Amino acid sequence: MSEKPSADERLRRLEAELDADLLDADATSAREVDDELRAGGADPAEVRARSATFMQELLAQRSPEWRQTARARLERMRQAVTRASERIKRTRDEMIRYLERAQGDPVLQAPVVAAFRGRTPEDFSDDELAEIVDEVQGLKRLKRLEDEGEGE
Amino acid sequence: MIDALDWADVLTRLVAYSLRRLRRFGVGNVADAEQIAQEAVRRLLDPEYGSSLEAFDDARALQWQLQSIVNGLINNYQRKRATRAELSFSPAELPRAAASGGEAYHVDKLDAELVMRRLRARLEAQDPIAAQLVELYELKPAEQAAELGRSVREIYNARRRLKEHIEAVRRELLSEDHDDV
Secondary structure, three states: OOOOOOHHHHHHHHHHHHHHHHHOOOOOOHHHHHHHHHHOOOOHHHHHHHHHHHHHHHHHOOOHHHHHHHHHHHHHHHHHHHHHOOOOOOOHHHHHHHHHHHHOOOOOHHHHHHHHOOOOHHHOOHHHHHHHHHHHHHHHHHHHHHHHHHOO | OHHHOOHHHHHHHHHHHHHHHHHHHOOOOHHHHHHHHHHHHHHHHOHHHOOOHHHOOOHHHHHHHHHHHHHHHHHHHHHHHOOHHHHHOOHHHHHHHHHHOOOOOOOOOOOHHHHHHHHHHHHHHHOHHHHHHHHOOOOOHHHHHHHHOOOHHHHHHHHHHHHHHHHHHHHHHHHHHHHHO
């Protein structure tokens, strides 16, 4: 993963970083945000009004109980991710086969697709493959916890 | 911290960001951008997704988290548009699969190598600070400021100019492309 990124990748990342300035009130004024919305075909006043209404309703749903539940779940998720990092030793072929299976799973495929975009398994070192496997395992555990949570 | 935030402005900025990202990918519309931005905030506030506002000690951390959620949602949005066949490819075939689907980044299909070359030449002649930012694109504005010995305000302004330079180069190349036809 230490290879020099291609021009396409550099340009993509550069523009992504610059786009993110829209989120930063210090970098982009409200007027510039409105200009951006207008350029995209939106009416800034309408977007702002809808945003205010949406947030008012969403924040009204929050309560002290919500905070407590959020903290408890976050802790459980953190523990799950920690456990996922306790890596099971696999051979290179086993890791590739594991990722191939994960790719067929709608819940687990995202990190695999993202990692292999524009690259093949041969482009990755064993450690890099293991990192992707870790990520998939973390997702798997989170999904299991979410499923358990739904049954509570 | 979270109660002091202007959440309507946060969401509006997120809509503008989503809209710009969707436009770069050549997909979606204003309604999609609003839906994606609202979903990102909903997830941030929803313990089911493992988020906790207590984890964000400042607005910047919150911004990065929201940006990350939106990027994930846009990736999902693009994936849904890609053919279902992509899901059955082996990892060895994935690069081709990805190229055929949601990663069609540049709508104008300009050669990135050419864009970067033309951009560097333009910046060296017109805007040395912005030229340096091209090489430091992985750093955050505050880090770029420290690296270049400039104020953060100068860096923000240079980033704004850099965006305009890139757009100008794209327009220039597209116009040359049309002239050739």
